[in-house]
Amino acid sequence: MSILIIIILFTLVFASLLYHLLSGPAHRLPPGPRGWPILGNLPQLGPKPHQTLHALSKAHGPLFLLRLGSVDVVVAASAAVAAAFLRQHDAIFSNRPPNSGAEHIAYNYQDLVFAPYGPRWRHLRKLCSLHLFSSKALDDLRPIREQEIQRLTRSLLVGRPVNLGEAVNVCATNALARATVGWRVFVGEGEDTAAEEFKEMVLEIMKLAGVFNIGDFVPGIGWMDLQGVVGKMKKLHKRMDAFLDKLINEHKRGSGGRDLLSVLVSLKDDEGEDEANKLSHTEIKALLLNLFTAGTDTTSSTVEWALAELIRHPTLLHKAQQELDNVVGRQRLVSETDLPNLPFLQAIIKETFRLHPSTPLSLPRISSEPCEINGYYIPKNATLLVNVWAIARDPAVWSDPLEFKPERFMPGGEKANVDVKGNDFEVIPFGAGRRICAGMSLGLRMVQFMTATLVHGFEWGLPEGVNAEKLDMEESYGLTLQRKVPLTVQPIPRLVRGAYEVVEC
Structure with a gap:
């Protein structure tokens, strides 16, 4: 086996050298670091590629080229370069x-996130947009989100330190599950396990x-x-x-019919439905996989940050807290309808997305044809x-880019008019262009709502011996940006007792 591997590697080296000798540099490619034989720059990426690529951009500029094995990889590391790719040439990189x-x-590739761009992808996105992410769907499902966040606050009245990320993840998952499959997936005996x-499965998916x-x-x-x-x-x-499979099988035993899975199954079973719009059992699972991974961990990790x-x-x-007390008072929990009246809270969320984007490196795209960016040739x-x-x-x-300064997004601040919805490329936590995150509207609302509720409902202490000023803020890299050390906190209620009651819907 070892001899075979050596022969294969030697053949690859020879083929790579021959290719470069014959092809020659016919175009002005972006600059970039020298790499290793065969592997190119792969060994240089390190355990936190987003930080490594940031350092490389300082040496080679905001647009540079890597060679990862046999693949040309271009990296955009400035707002202007990102806009050139995702606005001017978005169709090529779809x-x-x-x-x-x-x-x-x-x-x-039968899911929404990685599916090829085309009619099938557009159909999947339209289904999600209509039944989960449209303004009407968000308003219709608001009572579900509010009830699950009320349950979250009740779960924090335990009088002991809690792992905040896990608690918030349960809330986000159950809220999404009720909208998607019609019921809470974590409830009753064995809920914690x-x-x-x-959460461990989702984190492993994001890591891998x-x-x-x-x-x-x-x-x-x-x-x-x-x-x-x-x-x-x-x-x-x-x-x-x-x-x-368990979710789908449970769903077959009874559903209210208002959730997304009911819609997908009805399309699958409707004999009068256009075959092009029907989804197979596997495609339904692939779509649910996207929703339960991208829609839970990204939300909970951002709230934790x-x-x-x-x-x-x-x-x-x-x-x-002062802003929330002025708008909401201390007799009830904050409601989703209060969010537009909380500009400082919204600025906090924007600043969190800036410093701790849930996806530090955008999901990769590939060019369908050559193009030119900033005078450099980008190959097909x-x-x-x-x-x-x-x-x-x-x-x-x-200014002060490493400092947490929400006031930069307030009226009179340096970025008062910047949003995080893909229009302003200085901060694009959900991406931009055609493949912008389909669940951006729901994700943004959930992060704002949960953070507002936690800030309004509790004072926050740390375990004995942990200093707030020296709180570990180290990152753990994956497809999503996690805290290396989970945030363990002591919640202390600050509202009247009755404010934490769960209102059933």
């Missing part, structure tokens, strides 16, 4: 490159999906699975697939990575 995560976890197992798998970039050696990534993906897929920053900055926390089939994390730390755009 597809995803091949990758093992989409193949082995996302049902071989089931929720912990689900964020790995730069050598087999995706070096042809001919994928079967060896040198990093063991594909094997882990296949095992994890079986676990998640069993979870989704926001609370950590406010605990580190007690003056900002107190200011936010080049992979595009937008370093969202680096763009939001650009000192040419942001």
Whole structure:
């Protein structure tokens, strides 16, 4: 086996050298660091690629080229360059490159996130937009979100430290599940164990999906699975697939018919429905996989980052609580309808998305044809990575870019008119262009609502021996940006007791 591997590697080196000798540099490519034979720049990415690429952009500029194995990868590390790709040339970069995560976890590209751009993708997105993410759907499902957040506040009245990320994740998952499949997935006996197992699966998916798998970039050696990534993906897929099958089977035993899964199943079973619009059982599971991964962990991790920053900055926390007390009072919990009247709270959320974007590197895209960006030639089939994390730390755009300063988004601040919805490329936590996050409207509302409720409803203490000013803010890289050390906090109620009662709907 070892001799075979050596022969394969030698052949690949020879083929790579021959290709470059014959092709020659016919175009002005973006600058970039020198790489290794065969692997190119793969070994240089390190455990936190978004930080590594940020450092490389300082040396090579806001648009630079990497060679990952045999794949050309262009990196956009400034707002202007990102806009050139995702606004001026968005049509060219509307597809995803091949990758093992989409193949082995996302049902071989049958989902929404990794599906090829075209009629099928548009149909899936339209279904989600109509039944989950439209203004009408969001308003219709508001009582569900409010009830689940009330349950969250009740769960925090335990008088002991809690893992905030886990508690918020249960809330986000149950709110999404009730809208998607019609009931809470974590309830009653064994709730803590089931929720912990689900969160662990989602985190593992995000971690594996964020790995730069050598087999995706070096042809001919994928079967060896040198990093063991594909094997882990296949095992994890079986676990998640069993979870989704259970959801669908439970759904068949009875549903109110207002949830997304009811709509998808009705399309599948409707004999009069156009075949082009029908979804297979696998496609339904792939769509649910997207919703339950992208729609839960990203929300809970952002709320966790926001609370950590406010605990580190007690003056900002107190200011936010004052705003909430003035608008809402202390006799009830905040409601979703209060959110437009809370500009400082909204500024806190924007600043959290800036410093701690849920997806530090945008999901990759691939060019369908060559184009020119900033005077550089971008070849066909080049992979595009937008370093969202680096763009939001650009000192040419942001004053004190490493400081948590929500006031920059307030009237009179340096970025008072900037939003996070893909229009202003200085901060694009949901991406931009055609493949912007489909669930942006729901995700933004949930993050705002949960953060407002936690800030309004509680004072926040830390375990003994933990200093707020020295709270560990280290990142753990994956497809989503997690805290390396989960946030353990002591919630102390600050409203009247009756404010925490759950109103059934």
